[in-house]
Amino acid sequence: MSALQFGMVLFPDLTHLDLAGPFEVFGRVPGATVRAVAATRDPVRSDTGLAWLPDLTFDEAPAFDVICVPGGPGVNPAMEDDALLDWLRRQASGARFVTSVCTGSLVLGAAGLLRGYRATTHWMSHPLLAHFGAIPVAERVVVDRDRITGGGVTAGIDFGLTVAAELAGEAAAKQIQLMLEYDPAPPFDAGSPARAEPATVAAVQAGAAPYFSRRQAIVVRAASRLGLPAADA
Secondary structure, X not given: OOOEEEEEXXXXXXXXXXXXXXXXXXXXXXXXXXXXXXXXOOOEEOOOOOEEOOOEEOOOOOOOXXXXXXXXXXXXXXXXXXXXXXXXXXXXXXXXXXXXXXXHHHHHHHOOXXXXXXXXXXXXXXXXXXXXXXXXXXXXXEEEOOEEEEOOOOHHHHHHHHHHHHHHOHXXXXXXXXXXXXXXXXXXXXXXXXXXXXXXXXHHHXXXXXXXXXXXXXXXXXXXXXXXXXXXX
16 A cells, blocks of 8 residues: 555644544554644644644645545634635645545535535534534544535544545454544543533533634624625524
């Protein structure tokens, strides 16, 4: 197998597990090189304080086989970062797969890269995908041609294994899963709004309300810049 180049996008206030999960999987794909890419080589701090050290700047980056965009609160300014969006468009033109985890799909949408594609994202932002001409799908991982999107934060490992299977085959992906001993058994059945208690769902929504309100406004602006009509959300 020829060498595979993975580009993991960094921006301030990303959710680090969105990248850490798939990074761990991608780094075990035979022949893979995984690089963290950001606007500068300065450390990039996640929304919970963990700092990532970029390997390359956007200007230094080669053409990647796979581009992966994480989510997090930093998605809000990222959706209006013209330099980042332009870079994603250039990379997408030659990539084998253009991908995201969690609300990273909104950044792909703001770059115009999900129009007409089935896609998923974190449950709270799911309705916002339609503004970008995407087709929202309530699944943990969605594959549509050369676009692969993962749902909420912890879907990153499932997403990573899906991408690994596409590139290296199911047998290789299963071996990676076993090496990681990825055999989830959560202590609570509260990982989905469909199963969590209503009080839990309401508390999470209330806590996220301030930045989610700003996110809705940014999504509408970003979609308008792409010339897309307003969507119900």
